Amino acid sequence: MLGERALRAAVVGCRMGAIHAQILAQLAEFDLVSVCDLDEPTAQKVASETGAPRIYTDYARMLEQERPEVVTIATPTALHAAMTFQAIEAGVRGICCEKPMATNLADGREMVELCRKKGIALVVNHQRRMGADLVAMREAIEQGEIGELLAIRAHCAGDLLSDGTHAVDSALWLLGDSEAEWVVAQIHRQLSPSFSGFRYGHPVESGAMVLVRFTNGVRLELFTGDFRDPLRAYQDYEAFGTKGRLWRVGDKAQPNLFIADGTGGDWVAQRTPDGLRPVQQEGKRRGEWRPVPLPMMEAAMVRVYRQLARMIWHGEDHPLAGEKGLRGLEILMAAYESARCRRKISLPITQDAFPLELMLREQGELP
Secondary structure, eight states, X not given: OTTOOOEEEEEEXXXXXXXXXXXXXXXXXXXXXXXEOSSHHHHHHHXXXXXXXXXXXXXXXXXXXXXXXXXXXXXXXXXXXXXXXXXXXXTOSEEEEOSSSOSSHHHHHHHHHHHHHHTOEEEEOOGGGGSHHHHHHHHHHHTTTTSSEEEEEEEESSOIIIIIHHHHHHHHHHTTSOOEEEEEEEEEOOOBTTBOSEETTEEOOSEEEEEEEETTSOEEEEEEETTSOTTSOTTEEEEEESSOEEEEOTXXXXXXXXXESSSOBSEEEEEETTEEEEEEOOTTXXXXXXXXXXXXXXXXXXXXXXXXXXXXXXXXXXXXXXXXXXXHHHHHHHHHHHHHHTSOEESSOOOOSOHHHHHHHHTTSOO
């Protein structure tokens, strides 16, 4: 089709960006022209694995010399916004920014607005919403297989901004990107020899508990870090309806999506060496859960990039469009602001700074 020539692509950040580079190198929609990392051996390794012809250790120099049409930003979170602004200034046509898009709302809003004004396709890589399991989970909810949706409960290790962002985005996906009405949250931060209180260039907490009410009445309960249920897998999501439940048992279990709707199945939730999850029963014993069939589709990250190409070529929408990433970032910032102010925060919020940084400064823990 006219205009569908391969897009010159470059990746900055070759640790998390390695998988991005591998996918870009495989897809006909893209021509991977270069990779960039401050550590030259890391960049060289990814270039060798993907066939990228040139490596850089200077991002600005790569943008100037390669003139890429698409840039993937897979650097530490604290660098996402500044590197996005550099790519915008360099005249790219599309940006895939790793999650979270920024560490504060001011930067996130500017990223979205500048890309909108300049006609640049911006996606934030919450790739789970494009995976077959979450596609099937949303479809089951929309078809009423568990009745009216009442609540979603999510657990994940890590911190709220780095890891909880996936859970918030997945909940938004399951809710059809419904608007959040208010957020209330609490965090704690306990430093130790094994926990510096910083990650990816910004401060983080040890654990967080978050409650979000959406305008459609559904609530999200989110537990991260050491507040999560330790028996639950990473990115464990459970949806509660008036007629049953859906349970996504993390990323790694196979199968990992189950339904309990009163009709029974041959799987029973049990404690296993891998945590709490449904286990198939032998013989005639009946259980509560049964697997949900998943649609056949390409891997989530492949779908992310194929749709990004169509977004650039034809102006199509994208499930990971920057506006959707910004909506999740606002929920995260509202959670931190709630913990800082010790009250429920109504959305939209006006706090442009990173509330956790403000809190730590107020407590004398940051200059």
